[in-house]
Amino acid sequence: QTVFEKNKPQQTKNTTSTQMTKIGLYVSNMTDKLVSPGKYLTAEEYHKRRLEAVIVLQTYFRRWHATNVVQNLREEKRLRLAWEAQEELRRKKEKEEKLRREHERRLNPKTKEDFELLYHALELWKQEETERINRTLTGAERKAAFCGLLEQEAQLIASIGRHKLNADEENQQKATLRFLAKCAQPKRWKAYDGKITEMDTQYTLRARELFEIYRSISMNDIPKDERIDVLLTLRHTVKEHECKLTWEIVELIDREVDLMSREVKECNLEGLRKRICTLFLQYIKTPKFNAEVARILKVPPDPLKLYKNVNFCRSCENYLPSTEFPVPANSRTIGSCRLCCKLDNEARRREAFLKHKLILENLRKSEADYQDDAKIVFLVQHQDLQYMIENIWGCQSALSACSDLYELVMVRWDKQREWSPWNTILLTKDEVDAHLRLCNLQEAYEAAFIHRIKHKHIRAKSYFAQIPAMASFLHRSDNQANAN
16 A cells, blocks of 8 residues: 655644732742843844854864865875985986996996997997097197007907906806706696696706716815815716717826826816816717706707708808897898897997897886787887887987986887887886876877877888788788777
């Protein structure tokens, strides 16, 4: 059933009475009060007084609220200034650390990138000196100054070459130890619960035994008795196989033991010990004696596999695997190998690609984090990225015009689409964080800035459209843009 309810106020009767003094009845008036009528208060006056009271309350509340807001703003300002000071200090420390590392890398170069920086610094110094000589000197003095400059350049190149020989020897030893350690690693796999399981096989145990022996015979400044024990262990190990290599190792071991018994000085045994290490390393790299090494060797045991993916370098006239040839995205033929390109760069241009390689490495890491099967970024080489940064983006940030390549990062322009040369922007590290938080680029940036970025994208399209490998990605991106 449907019920309708209705509320209606109603005034009920309230019967009251009072007792007055009369004949036969006395009512005391001791507690009576004299009531006199006051000033009549109209409704307008009443509401006006209420409004004034409300205004007073609002005044005090707004004062309290404003005080809290000001205190919060003051606290936020203090935290912001402290954060800015901390960030400024962090940037300053990072810059000092970067300069210190660069200085250290130039004083003690170890890697290829370090020597690239050295040759680049040499080229900058040569250009500055050439400009100074052309500006200040003429005639015979100018020729004499150029002869002196050429002699200084030759001395510096010779000094860099000596550093390179020392670094190559040290790096070769480290690479050998890494190679042997990799052979000696146990088999690893991840279980369904995420735990890593390790298993040693007879081949990994054999590789680990050979690695320990090699590390022992490579050590210097060990006592004579320990050295003899290591040599006897090595002799017992290699005598398990009879061949020309093992015979030679055994002969050298016997010779060193004999010389040590004759109290020959340590410095006179260095050459003999190096020969033992070299021959034992050759023994370790032979799959017949160390089966685990066959899995890691670059040169396959089967000679027929060498004929696959082999190209001819016209500079050094050597046949090398395809992995030894740097192929930019705009290349149509196989050019010189990596070693020839490095030598040509050291002799002529002397460019340093470290900064561009760092930008490309950071870009690939950020694209891998998206996990959307990005492909274009792994086709682009550092030569292509260098062209984009120098010729399209002008080696500076699109927002702040910062020209320090160590601070610049290349990211997606539209983060919903895969990175490509026509969907990218060059910004500083701080600007990248703000850019990736944007949801609508059209509202965040001005129309003139967006037009300038689109123009750079068109230039990148026109450059990479000539590359067959990029053409399919270019058409696919155009179709996606038209669909959107």
